[in-house]
Amino acid sequence: xxxxxxxxxxxxxxxxxxxxxxxxEKNMKKFKKVFYILIIGLFxxxxxxxxxxxxxLTILTWANFVPESDQYLAKLAEEFGKKYNAQVRIDIVxxxxxxxxxxxxxxSNSGHDIILLMNYSTAxxxxxxxxxxxxxxxxxxxxxxxxxxxxxxAMIEGNWYxxxxxxxxxxxxxxxxxxxxxxxxxPDTYDELLKVAEKLYKIGHPIGxxxxxxxxxNDWLFMLLNSFGAKAIDSKGNVTINSPQTRKAMEYVxxxxxxxxxxxxxxxxxxxxxxxLSGVGSYIINSMSVVAAAKSDFPDIYKNIGLVLxxxxxxxxxxxxxMYSYGITKWSKNQTLAKQFLRFLFEENNFKSWVExxxxxxxxxxxxxxxxxxxxxxxxxxxxxxLFNVGKLYHLPLWPAPAGGxxxxxxxxxxxxxxxxxxxxxxxxxxxxxxxxxxxxxxxxKK
Amino acid sequence: MRRKLRENLxxxxxxxxxxxxxxxLVTIPLIMSFYLCFTDSQIGKLGRFIGISNFKLLLxxxxxxxxxxxxLLFTFISVILKLxxxxxTALILYNLKFSGKSLxxxxxxxxxxxxxxxxxxxxWILDPLYGSLNWIFQYFGFSKIPWLSSIFWAxxxxxxxxxxxxxxxxxxxxxxxxxxxxKEIYEAASIDGTNSFQKFWFVTFPLLKPTLLVLTLFSxxxxxxxxxxxxxxxxxxxxNSTHVxxxxxxxxxxxxxxxxxxxxxxxxxxxxxxxxxxFILRIISKEEIY
Numbered sequence: 001x002x003x004x005x006x007x008x009x010x011x012x013x014x015x016x017x018x019x020x021x022x023x024x025e026k027n028m029k030k031f032k033k034v035f036y037i038l039i040i041g042l043f044x045x046x047x048x049x050x051x052x053x054x055x056x057l058t059i060l061t062w063a064n065f066v067p068e069s070d071q072y073l074a075k076l077a078e079e080f081g082k083k084y085n086a087q088v089r090i091d092i093v094x095x096x097x098x099x100x101x102x103x104x105x106x107x108s109n110s111g112h113d114i115i116l117l118m119n120y121s122t123a124x125x126x127x128x129x130x131x132x133x134x135x136x137x138x139x140x141x142x143x144x145x146x147x148x149x150x151x152x153x154a155m156i157e158g159n160w161y162x163x164x165x166x167x168x169x170x171x172x173x174x175x176x177x178x179x180x181x182x183x184x185x186x187p188d189t190y191d192e193l194l195k196v197a198e199k200l201y202k203i204g205h206p207i208g209x210x211x212x213x214x215x216x217x218n219d220w221l222f223m224l225l226n227s228f229g230a231k232a233i234d235s236k237g238n239v240t241i242n243s244p245q246t247r248k249a250m251e252y253v254x255x256x257x258x259x260x261x262x263x264x265x266x267x268x269x270x271x272x273x274x275x276x277l278s279g280v281g282s283y284i285i286n287s288m289s290v291v292a293a294a295k296s297d298f299p300d301i302y303k304n305i306g307l308v309l310x311x312x313x314x315x316x317x318x319x320x321x322x323m324y325s326y327g328i329t330k331w332s333k334n335q336t337l338a339k340q341f342l343r344f345l346f347e348e349n350n351f352k353s354w355v356e357x358x359x360x361x362x363x364x365x366x367x368x369x370x371x372x373x374x375x376x377x378x379x380x381x382x383x384x385x386x387l388f389n390v391g392k393l394y395h396l397p398l399w400p401a402p403a404g405g406x407x408x409x410x411x412x413x414x415x416x417x418x419x420x421x422x423x424x425x426x427x428x429x430x431x432x433x434x435x436x437x438x439x440x441x442x443x444x445x446k447k
Numbered sequence: 448m449r450r451k452l453r454e455n456l457x458x459x460x461x462x463x464x465x466x467x468x469x470x471x472l473v474t475i476p477l478i479m480s481f482y483l484c485f486t487d488s489q490i491g492k493l494g495r496f497i498g499i500s501n502f503k504l505l506l507x508x509x510x511x512x513x514x515x516x517x518x519l520l521f522t523f524i525s526v527i528l529k530l531x532x533x534x535x536t537a538l539i540l541y542n543l544k545f546s547g548k549s550l551x552x553x554x555x556x557x558x559x560x561x562x563x564x565x566x567x568x569x570x571w572i573l574d575p576l577y578g579s580l581n582w583i584f585q586y587f588g589f590s591k592i593p594w595l596s597s598i599f600w601a602x603x604x605x606x607x608x609x610x611x612x613x614x615x616x617x618x619x620x621x622x623x624x625x626x627x628x629x630k631e632i633y634e635a636a637s638i639d640g641t642n643s644f645q646k647f648w649f650v651t652f653p654l655l656k657p658t659l660l661v662l663t664l665f666s667x668x669x670x671x672x673x674x675x676x677x678x679x680x681x682x683x684x685x686x687n688s689t690h691v692x693x694x695x696x697x698x699x700x701x702x703x704x705x706x707x708x709x710x711x712x713x714x715x716x717x718x719x720x721x722x723x724x725x726f727i728l729r730i731i732s733k734e735e736i737y
Contacts, residue, residue, distance in 0.1 A: 100701045106491040107706070124704055128491055212596075213684035263575030265685040266596035278576050405489055409703030413510075414684070421686045427598075436509065443508060 056087045057334050057341060060101065060112040062324075063094045065289045065361065072357035080344050086337055095269075099412075105329075113332035114341065117325045119396060119411065122154050122162040123403035129161045129327040135339050136160040139346045144368040149394040152403060154325050162327035163342050166355070166362035168287040169390040170219060170321040172308040175301075178205040178282040186283075186308040190227060193283075193311045194256055200282045201259035207283035208260055208275035210267035210417075211253070211424065215322065217267070217417040220285045220310075222397040223320040225249050225416070227313025232416060232441060233401035239441045241419075242434050245315070250423050250430055257424045265421055277301060285310055287321065288381060292359050295380050307383040309390065319393040323365070365391065406445050415440045483710035490704040501711035511712070514690045518716065520602065521691065522670045525609040529666055530659070532610065533617020538647075540618070541625045551622075558615035566679045569608045573680070598688040601681050605689050608676050613669070617662050624658035625651070657731055664727045671716050692716050 059077070064070050070092055077088035091112065093101045098116070105111030106125050122129065136154075140146065150164035174186050179196070182203050187193035197207045210217040225232065230245035257264070264271070273290045275281035277298055284290070294302035310319055326345075328338040345351060352375060355362050360377040369388045378384040398407045410416075419437035422428040428436060484501055488494035505511040536554060540547050557565060572579050573594035581591040594604045628651065636646050674693035677683060683690035683698065690698075692712055700709015 100697070103490045103701045103704065103706075109491070125491060213682040261575070262593055263596045266575060266593070266601070266681065268682065274576050280576070405704045409699070409705060412698055412702035418684075418686050421684075425686070427686060440508070440510065443504060 055085075055334075056089060057081075057114070057337050058112040059088065059090045059114040059326075059341075060105070061090060061092055061116040061326075062098050062118075063092050064358065065287075066292060066358045069354065069358035069362055072354050076345060076350055076354065077341075080341055083344075084337065084340060086334075088341065110331055112329065113334045113338045114326050114328055117154075117162045117327050118322055119153060120398075120403050120405075120408040122325055122327060123156055124405050124408050125327075126156050126161050128330050130330055130332075130335060131159040131161060132163050132328060132339065132342070133160050135163050135342045135346075138343055139163060142346065142348060143364070143366045143371060146365050147367055147391050147394055149323060149391075149396055149399075150325075150365045152396045152399060153323050156403070162325035163346070164323060164325045164365045165345075166358075167323040167365055167391070167394060168289075168321050168361060169363050169387050169394075170216075170223075170285050170287050170310065170319065171386050171390055172283060172285050172310055173276060173290055174283040174306050174308060175205065175276070175281070175304050176306045177304040178203065179306075181205075186306060187311055188309070190224070190252060190311045190313045194252070194259075196283070197256055197259035205280060205282040206260055208264060208267075208272055208281045209256070209285060210264050210271050211257070211421050212265050212267045212271070212417060213414045214267060214269045214271065216269055216272055216286060218397055218411055218414065219320045219322075221253075221416050221420060223285070223310055223318045224253070224313065226318040226320070226395070226399070227311065227315055228252070229313070229315030231400065232410065232437075233398055233407075233445060235400040235402070237402050237406070237445055239438055239445055241441055242438050246434060247430060248314075250420060250433070253420050254424045265425070276305075288359075288361055288387070291381055292361065305382060307381065307386040309386055310393070317393050318395060319390050320395060320397045320399075323396070324362075360387070363387065363391065365394075367392070409444050410441060413440065413444070480710040480714055483707050484714050486707045488707040488710075490701075490706050494707055497707075501708050502715075505708065505711055505715070510687045510690065511695065513687050514692060514695045514712075515715070517602070517689060518671055518691045519719075521605055521609060521673075522667055525606050525613065525670050526663060526666045528606070528610040529613040529617050530663060532614040533662075534621050534655075534659075536614065536618040537621035537625055538651075540622055551619075554618055555615045557612045558619075562612060562675050563679065565612060566608060566676055569604075569611075570680055573604055595681055596685055598685060601685060601689050604680060605676055608680065609670060609673065612676070613666060616666065620658055620662045621655060624655050628654050660727050660731050664724060667723050668720055671720065 061070070061073070070090075074090055077090055080086070081088045098118070102115060102117075102121065102125075105115065106128050109128070117125070117129075136146075146164055149167070154160055154162045154164050172186060178200060179186060182196070182199040184196045184199055185192075187196050193207070200206055209220055211221070222232070225246065228245045228249040230241070230243055230249050232239070232241045234240045261275075267275075272281075272284040272286045273293065276284055276286075276290050277294060279298075279301060291302070291305055291307075294305055310317060326342060328335055328342075332338055345354070348371070351364070352372065355364060355372060356375050356377045358377070360375070360381060364372055366372075369391070373388065378387070381387060396403065396407075397411055401407050401410075415437050419433050422436060423430050423433040427433075485496055485498060486494040487497050487500070540551060540554070543550070571577065575581070575591070575593065575596060578594065580594070585591060592600055594600050632650055632654075633646060636650050641649065671691075672693055673691065674697065677689050677691050677694045678697070681689045683694050692715060696709045696712040699705045699712060703709075
């Protein structure tokens with residue numbers, strides 16, 4: 001009985017297939033008609049979509065730590081769209097994922113019309129960007145010249161390949177009440193920082209400067225090296241880390257690390273912010289996001305926060321932090337529209353409102369900050385003149401090394417933080433730690 | 448004959464989308480990686496053929512030497528721990544007197560939740576300032592443990608999170624195999640006067656061996672190629688003591704733009720994986736079928 005049933009079912013399947021067989025003439029004609037209509041429809045759709053694409057300006061940017069900055073940028077994009085009869089789409093990617101996203105676009109030679117470029121990315125991806133000398137000239141007519149760091153990042157072989165937008169100053173951020181409790185003033189030099197670190201440690205409120213795999217760690221250690229006259233790489237791309245100045249810097253950090261929590265070896269980018277906002281920490285070197293966070297969420301800490309210039313060393317005072325520029329891609333079909341957008345962004349009202357919306361986090365990169373001093377956002381920052389003066393000290397992390405892929409890889413490999421960490425933890429002697437760093441740098445820069 | 452051909456074509460058309468996905472997302476990138484690892488390519492810049500220079504450069508690099516050590520250490524210890532804990536969990540679940548469906552679901556959670564969420568949770572637990580583990584230790588009068596800032600404890604933390612995430616995979620696999628063992632064999636063993644341990648060693652374990660070997664092979668592949676745990680918890684620190692192939696390849700290839708070196712790093716685990724697969728599959732093929 002079961003076999004018969006199976007056979008019947010098999011016959012039905014066969015009939016089922018036969019019924020819809022393409023060999024049947026009637027179905028074949030129907031199929032051909034539908035097929036041709038589909039093909040024509042798809043072709044028309046692609047034409048329409050291509051037409052739409054050419055009026056769509058796409059921008060790739062990072063998720064700003066101050067969300068209001070992104071919100072304002074979206075508002076500006078809408079206004080621009082209405083004014084120039086175009087659509088503007090802004091795609092926001094978190095900082096951790098940004099380099100991978102950017103690399104994917106460059107590798108595939110396709111993607112957004114305008115891309116955000118941080119630090120050395122302009123030099124790294126110059127071959128995929130168009131010169132924007134005309135836009136930069138216009139910007140400098142309105143606001144005056146850029147600080148030198150802007151040229152280090154965005155001007156390659158005499159041409160501007162991106163328009164520097166802002167940087168995030170990293171002054172010293174300190175707790176006035178803890179300093180008063182210890183009977184000390186905020187430090188102006190690294191020697192003073194060592195003395196205050198010891199006193200603050202004794203009262204249970206240590207300073208915190210990361211020596212780990214994070215950008216903040218790179219920034220303050222490169223700042224320190226420059227302040228001691230040490231250079232990881234010179235202006236010609238030679239490895240110069242092995243020097244008496246580096247040794248002095250390493251001795252200094254070893255001494256300083258005695259008065260810092262051991263966790264600094266594991267801090268990520270938010271570690272120093274958390275250190276101050278926890279109420280335990282007394283001094284960090286970091287961007288103003290910590291002040292903005294304290295104002296909104298930790299009012300008791302906020303009222304005791306002060307700002308001071310980064311410390312000065314034997315070779316001077318330096319500032320190192322992140323810079324953000326916008327570049328226009330070579331593959332963009334809307335290069336003229338993209339330039340118009342950047343000019344629109346830098347119109348005085350628009351750019352100042354953007355800085356205002358970011359609560360001052362997006363610090364402009366001009367030598368003359370007069371046009372920005374009247375903005376209301378500075379009201380939340382104590383010692384705001386410090387912020388305006390930090391820009392004059394600002395250099396890219398590996399300055400004076402040539403900008404490019406080697407500089408980017410050096411920064412992303414955390415060679416300098418690891419060199420210090422190897423020494424202060426006792427894993428390596430000073431000579432071995434420096435030799436190790438020299439070997440790592442040589443492998444990167446020898447090409 | 449024509450009917451058979453038509454049926455084969457229909458069957459092939461059903462698996463065609465999967466084949467396209469595998470080809471485009473696995474095969475082509477693999478071939479590209481093989482090509483790139485022998486060149487000095489950078490992101491956006493196709494390089495020239497340089498032979499095995501990338502591999503020579505990596506083998507001379509102390510950070511890469513530590514990476515090889517870390518990858519093998521994490522894989523070896525994590526897989527053994529996952530196996531033992533997974534087996535123990537499966538035996539407990541199997542011998543439960545009550546229906547343990549809710550318990551099975553809870554045990555599966557580390558495996559099924561998106562890994563980033565789980566690892567972020569561990570980052571908060573192990574945080575040096577706000578972490579709950581250290582808070583508990585300090586509450587009972589013990590000193591804080593530097594979970595992520597000491598080389599030993601950072602490696603411990605990576606292995607801990609890896610084991611936590613991966614043991615349900617073993618547990619569920621073993622549980623399925625245990626359910627498939629005929630109860631009559633245990634009854635016969637009881638009649639022969641065996642105790643619990645002897646039942647496990649002479650009955651359960653031999654019958655679980657094929658499953659164990661397959662699960663181990665999968666776990667080795669997944670553990671050695673893991674990226675998210677190290678990237679989120681330590682980013683390879685402190686002092687490169689937790690870097691694994693995937694994170695170092697990301698650092699060189701995507702962040703640093705040296706895609707040729709990045710490809711060389713990621714392909715370094717290939718011979719190890721091939722060797723593990725051949726070794727384990729040979730053992731499986733030699734296993735007696737009961």
